[in-house]
Structure formats: structure tokens, C-alpha cells
Amino acid sequence: MTFFSKLKDRLFKSSSRLEEGLDAIVQEGAQDEPQEVPPGPDTAPQPEPIPLPETPQEVPSPEPTPLPDPEPMPQPVPDPDPLPDPETIPAPGPDHMPAPEPEQVPDPDLPGSSPEPLPIPPGPSEVPQPGGLLNRLLRRGAKPVARRTLDDAMLEQLEELLITADMGVDTALRVTANMAEGRLGNKLSTDEIKTLLADEITRIMEPVARPMPLYPKRPQVVLVVGVNGSGKTTTIGKLASQFKAAGKSVVIAAGDTFRAAAVEQLQVWGDRAGVPVLTAPEGSDPASLAFDAMAKAEADGADLLMIDTAGRLQNRADLMEELAKIVRVIRKKDETAPHNTLLVLDATTGQNALNQVEIFRKISDVSGLVMTKLDGTARGGVLVALADKFGLPIHAIGVGEQIDDLAPFEPAEFAAALTGKEP
Numbered sequence: 001m002t003f004f005s006k007l008k009d010r011l012f013k014s015s016s017r018l019e020e021g022l023d024a025i026v027q028e029g030a031q032d033e034p035q036e037v038p039p040g041p042d043t044a045p046q047p048e049p050i051p052l053p054e055t056p057q058e059v060p061s062p063e064p065t066p067l068p069d070p071e072p073m074p075q076p077v078p079d080p081d082p083l084p085d086p087e088t089i090p091a092p093g094p095d096h097m098p099a100p101e102p103e104q105v106p107d108p109d110l111p112g113s114s115p116e117p118l119p120i121p122p123g124p125s126e127v128p129q130p131g132g133l134l135n136r137l138l139r140r141g142a143k144p145v146a147r148r149t150l151d152d153a154m155l156e157q158l159e160e161l162l163i164t165a166d167m168g169v170d171t172a173l174r175v176t177a178n179m180a181e182g183r184l185g186n187k188l189s190t191d192e193i194k195t196l197l198a199d200e201i202t203r204i205m206e207p208v209a210r211p212m213p214l215y216p217k218r219p220q221v222v223l224v225v226g227v228n229g230s231g232k233t234t235t236i237g238k239l240a241s242q243f244k245a246a247g248k249s250v251v252i253a254a255g256d257t258f259r260a261a262a263v264e265q266l267q268v269w270g271d272r273a274g275v276p277v278l279t280a281p282e283g284s285d286p287a288s289l290a291f292d293a294m295a296k297a298e299a300d301g302a303d304l305l306m307i308d309t310a311g312r313l314q315n316r317a318d319l320m321e322e323l324a325k326i327v328r329v330i331r332k333k334d335e336t337a338p339h340n341t342l343l344v345l346d347a348t349t350g351q352n353a354l355n356q357v358e359i360f361r362k363i364s365d366v367s368g369l370v371m372t373k374l375d376g377t378a379r380g381g382v383l384v385a386l387a388d389k390f391g392l393p394i395h396a397i398g399v400g401e402q403i404d405d406l407a408p409f410e411p412a413e414f415a416a417a418l419t420g421k422e423p
């Protein structure tokens, strides 16, 4: 199975929901298309896929909607080298994100692999021209593609669909406005809308798809924050395992000292990753554990120290004080620490993830996000809202409960999986 199909299978139920929604919207207002689709300015020369119609009049389109400003381009393709670059590359290894396999391209020789199987596929030298007789004959046998004229009513339905996919009102409005830019009045098929939507999502997500930066500093201190149950422990285990596989030495500090179960669970993950976990008796001061862990990481010459923290938002003032104290004590040893503050968010909480970012940004200096539980959630759209609203880097995504279920964030693949667009 290619990575893309795995991602699509495991990552989102959103994809099927969005796909179904898009289909329903197009079908609802679809005009009866003749069997033979004459090529024209509004239709594409080939049956499938149809290139997106250009703006009919050369209206100088204003730069769409303001988006997170164009930072240096992220690396959309993960480095095949498992060793992270000393400056920026994160842990996820090569087998998490192999390049899409060529077999994805439908093979006209294989019956059923093309949406519209042609009995006699044309050879390279006899590819029919759009208006040619052969083309028209072939088109006559092809299934008609439903198309709907893009108008205000359709845009409104698209907005609603995106809102139900957890993109949030502001982002949904922005995305649909950009999709409609210069295309009002055009007839669009579901596949064309998927492509437009996926392109727009990719455009929003690209600036935030950035691996966790690695610094030459030793130990690099990574503070991991997030509400209880968001997946902090699991993510620390997965990251530790990937960093270790990349040749880094890692120490983990079990800073949620108020819950014995949380400490035990982190120990299990440390064992799995083959990384030492420093613990302290239940109820003891997390800051003093962080200080000891810092001393051990320094003494061991560790590359990374990952500090788990409590996630009780019920008493925000206490949590804020606890995090501030951890930061104060580790700064006694290194005034530049923590070097990363990762906020772990559970994608299944949908729009609530936006509130959590707001809260944690107030109580800690969040430098990047990890989105967990994207497998089996229909709420992947919240990532688009997060990127659009906060522009915080998304370092990785959790797609399962196993140690290797953490993948780099790839905007184009994410957008394709979310919209159901074929790669």
C-alpha cells in the first residue's frame, strides 16, 4: 500500500465526509450534461482530469486573502537521510514518508484502473485532439461528468460543508472566497472542486509544515505541554524513539508528578524507545525533577532532554505557576532553555483545539504543535483553521498508538487526504 493510501485510509474520516458533501453539492445543482461534451472555453480538452478553468477575463486578481506571511519555504519533502540536519531536520525517518509510488497513475492497459476504461487505448502517436473525430467518438461512450455552475448558492453550501469539517467560520469563508476567485459562473465537477480545495488548503498549510528545529545546544531542552489525554506521553515516546534512531541521545523527565499512572506510562514508552526516564515520587515538585533531569542530561552529554508536564487546565493559575517554575529552574543551568515548547493537541477535539492554543500560548511560550489522533477522526479540518489563525509550525502528526505512528506533516498529502483528491 502506498503511503498516500495508508494516510487516506487511516488519517481521516473527514475525507469521505468531505467527498460525499462535495458530491452532493455538485449533484444538487448539476445540469444535464450531454453525453458528448464539446470542448469549449469552460470545459477541458480531456475527459479526466480536467484542468482548472482559467479566469475568463484577464482580471488582475488581487492577491487573495491575507495569510500567514511567506516565511522561508518549508521542506515539503522529508529528508531521506535518517540523520537530521544539525540545524533543522526532525526525527521522522524515511519509512514514514516514502514518495508516492508511480503505480498511483492509472494504467490505461488495466481494465478498471481508469475511471472510464477505454476498450482501445490510443497509442502515444495517436492521442486524439480535443475536437478530433476519434476523441468525440470516445467521449460519446464516456460517462457524463456532473458539473454545477459556481454561484453564490453553491459557495454558501461549500462554506457550510467546510465549517462542518471543523475549519471554522473565518477559514471556511476565506478558503471558499479564494476558490471562487475568477471562477464564478464556471461549471465545475466534483473532481475539479476537490483540486481547487486541496490546492487552497495546501497553500495555507505550507508555511506551517516545519519539522522541529534541532540546535547544536546540548542538551536541547524540549518542554512538552498540553491538556491531559492529548497524547503528550505517547508523543514523547514516539519522538524519543525517532530521535534515537537518528543517532541522538535522549533523556526524558516525567514532569507530571501528580499522577503516578502518567509516570508509569512514560516509563513504558521510555523502555520502548530505549531512552532513560527520570521520575520523582508522586506529588513532588516537578521543577526540582526538571532541574535534576537537566543535571543528568548535561552529565550524560545528552543531545535532547524532553520534559513531560501536567495538563490540568482546571486550575490554570497553578498550571501556569508550575510551568513558569520549571522554566525558571532549567534556566539556572541554561538561560536559553527551553529551546522548544511543543503543544500537543488532540485533533478529535475539533474546534476546542483552537481554544487550547490560545490558553497555552498565554501560559507558555509555545513554539510548535504536534497534532495527535488524526487517524480515525472526522475533524482534520481543524488543522487548516489552526494554520490560518495562528501560523504556528506543525512539526508532526500522530496517526496511531504505535511507536512509529508519528509522521512529518506534509501539506499536499494532508490536503489530498482531507479532500479525497487523488494524488
Ligand SMILES: Nc1nc2c(ncn2[C@@H]2O[C@H](COP(=O)(O)OP(=O)(O)OP(=O)(O)O)[C@@H](O)[C@H]2O)c(=O)[nH]1
Residues within 6 Å of the ligand: 226, 227, 228, 229, 230, 231, 232, 233, 234, 235, 256, 262, 265, 310, 311, 371, 372, 373, 374, 375, 376, 397, 398, 399, 400, 401, 405
Ligand atoms: N489513535 C491514536 N491514539 C493516540 C495517539 N496519540 C495518543 N493516543 C492515545 O491517546 C491516549 C492518551 O495519550 P497520552 O499520551 O497518555 O496522553 P497524555 O497527554 O500524556 O495524557 P495524561 O497522561 O493524562 O496527561 C492514549 O490512549 C494513547 O494511546 C494517536 O496519534 N492516535
